[in-house]
Amino acid sequence: MLTLQAGIEDLQRAKALMSEANDIMNRHASKLKTLEKENAELKDENARLKDELDDLKGNAAGFQPDAYMPLPLDADGKPIHVGDWVYFDGDAEGVYAISWNGAHWEVGLSGYVKPQAPEECRLVPGNIAFDADGIPILKGETVYVDGKPEPFEVTDVFGSDGGYRTVSLKDRAWFICLADAQRLSHKKPEPPDSWEKLEEDVLRGGASSYWQCRIADSCKTCPHGTKLSGRSCWRNRDLDILARAKRLAGVE
Numbered sequence: 001m002l003t004l005q006a007g008i009e010d011l012q013r014a015k016a017l018m019s020e021a022n023d024i025m026n027r028h029a030s031k032l033k034t035l036e037k038e039n040a041e042l043k044d045e046n047a048r049l050k051d052e053l054d055d056l057k058g059n060a061a062g063f064q065p066d067a068y069m070p071l072p073l074d075a076d077g078k079p080i081h082v083g084d085w086v087y088f089d090g091d092a093e094g095v096y097a098i099s100w101n102g103a104h105w106e107v108g109l110s111g112y113v114k115p116q117a118p119e120e121c122r123l124v125p126g127n128i129a130f131d132a133d134g135i136p137i138l139k140g141e142t143v144y145v146d147g148k149p150e151p152f153e154v155t156d157v158f159g160s161d162g163g164y165r166t167v168s169l170k171d172r173a174w175f176i177c178l179a180d181a182q183r184l185s186h187k188k189p190e191p192p193d194s195w196e197k198l199e200e201d202v203l204r205g206g207a208s209s210y211w212q213c214r215i216a217d218s219c220k221t222c223p224h225g226t227k228l229s230g231r232s233c234w235r236n237r238d239l240d241i242l243a244r245a246k247r248l249a250g251v252e
Contacts, residue, residue: 072105072118129165
């Protein structure tokens with residue numbers, strides 16, 4: 001009798017253990033399904049991120065940085081960056097600043113104090129030649145070669161694989177010659193200094209007259225101004241007058 005009772009109890013315990021084991025298996029099966037679902041979602045997310053990474057790789061094929069960073073557009077709809085050269089009012093000007101005034105874009109140009117509207121500018125082609133002073137060389141302009149006073153007219157500009165630029169020039173007698181862009185300057189060579197010239201420059205008036213600044217010139221880009229030289233333009237004028245006088249007197 002005792003043996004039968006013990007067997008029944010063993011069967012009941014075994015049944016309870018079997019039920020507990022089934023519950024454990026069911027719970028783990030549910031967790032496994034959840035993990036499989038999460039794993040599939042992670043695979044999809046990883047694939048999406050990989051596609052985004054391919055798009056965001058710096059300057060990769062199909063990636064356009066300007067599409068992610070709005071910039072002012074010139075008259076042809078091309079983005080303008082700081083450091084670019086643009087045509088404005090018939091002249092080539094360097095872009096030294098870009099700003100948003102709350103309503104529209106403005107660009108700071110090297111030859112103007114006030115910012116200008118970008119749609120009134122047109123980008124200078126990237127293959128343009130620059131003279132010894134960093135000024136773009138354009139067809140029809142007058143330039144000077146190797147610091148000599150004879151003027152030449154620019155008739156054409158040629159490039160090369162090495163990045164050099166050769167400029168075709170025409171003198172007053174219509175003689176055509178070629179010169180490397182770095183040998184040219186838009187600035188007319190100054191005659192030798194003299195006491196008479198020094199007196200004439202001093203009597204012009206203020207610093208702006210002495211340095212022959214244009215009204216549209218920007219003090220921010222003037223080599224004689226405070227921003228670039230560390231001294232005011234009138235102080236630089238006085239020092240320049242003193243240095244010229246000393247050279248003319250032979251007491252440098």
